[in-house]
Amino acid sequence: MAQPAKPLRHAWDVTAAEAVAIQQRLRTQIQLTPLQQPVRLIAGVDTGFTDEGRTARAAIALYRFPELEPLECVTALDPVRFPYVPGLLSFREIPVVLKALEQLGQRPDLLLCDGQGIAHPRRVGIATHLGLVTGISSIGVGKSRLTGHYREPGQDKGDRSPLMAGSERIGTVLRSRSGVRPLFVSPGHLVTHQEAVDWVLRCLTRYRLPEPIRMADRIASARGTKK
DNA sequence: GCGACAG
DNA sequence: ATCTTGTCGC
Numbered sequence: 001m002a003q004p005a006k007p008l009r010h011a012w013d014v015t016a017a018e019a020v021a022i023q024q025r026l027r028t029q030i031q032l033t034p035l036q037q038p039v040r041l042i043a044g045v046d047t048g049f050t051d052e053g054r055t056a057r058a059a060i061a062l063y064r065f066p067e068l069e070p071l072e073c074v075t076a077l078d079p080v081r082f083p084y085v086p087g088l089l090s091f092r093e094i095p096v097v098l099k100a101l102e103q104l105g106q107r108p109d110l111l112l113c114d115g116q117g118i119a120h121p122r123r124v125g126i127a128t129h130l131g132l133v134t135g136i137s138s139i140g141v142g143k144s145r146l147t148g149h150y151r152e153p154g155q156d157k158g159d160r161s162p163l164m165a166g167s168e169r170i171g172t173v174l175r176s177r178s179g180v181r182p183l184f185v186s187p188g189h190l191v192t193h194q195e196a197v198d199w200v201l202r203c204l205t206r207y208r209l210p211e212p213i214r215m216a217d218r219i220a221s222a223r224g225t226k227k
Numbered sequence: 228g229c230g231a232c233a234g
Numbered sequence: 235a236t237c238t239t240g241t242c243g244c
């Protein structure tokens with residue numbers, strides 16, 4: 001017998017209006033509290049696109065701290081189901097990131113995400129969203145500004161200035177390397193502003209991006225190393 | 228109405 | 235994000 005057409009929908013298949021409503025609810029759960037456990041496992045998270053933007057590829061690179069020794073890398077592919085809309089990035093990238101996270105053999109103590117944490121119009125950037133969904137402490141590391149005002153920080157590595165939204169602090173504009181464009185660091189969930197900056201600094205080597213994210217970036221874009 | 232706008 | 239070679243600068 002012919003079955004009645006069922007509207008097959010995935011949990012993450014929402015409209016832009018629904019996404020905003022979800023963010024407004026999630027916003028109330030954010031906790032900018034100090035880390036409650038020693039950080040031994042740090043995961044860098046990033047997403048890339050291929051197939052003319054129809055397929056998303058998430059990459060997660062796990063590192064042991066303080067050695068910054070690479071432990072394992074996992075990836076996941078998923079068809080894109082949500083367009084890029086400034087402010088709603090997490091609804092486009094989180095599904096495939098969760099898929100990759102499930103393949104990780106160990107649970108990270110901290111997530112370093114490519115994108116904003118609370119430095120977002122409704123305070124729910126992808127790092128915050130991911131932290132709320134997983135319960136894992138998370139930090140947002142954006143390569144450019146989404147929202148907020150700031151004074152240009154000094155040109156030396158470590159120089160910084162607060163990222164503000166009115167009188168509220170939403171992050172830190174941090175020079176991760178002398179002479180390069182600054183990073184926009186903000187707490188995702190379960191970490192403080194100070195810790196967010198400290199952990200990004202502790203994961204830096206000789207590049208602009210902290211090592212875990214830099215590695216995830218290369219793997220997600222699948223073109224950093226020509227085989 | 229006119230800009231701004233993570234990846 | 236992605237399309238793309240060489241080139242300028244420390």
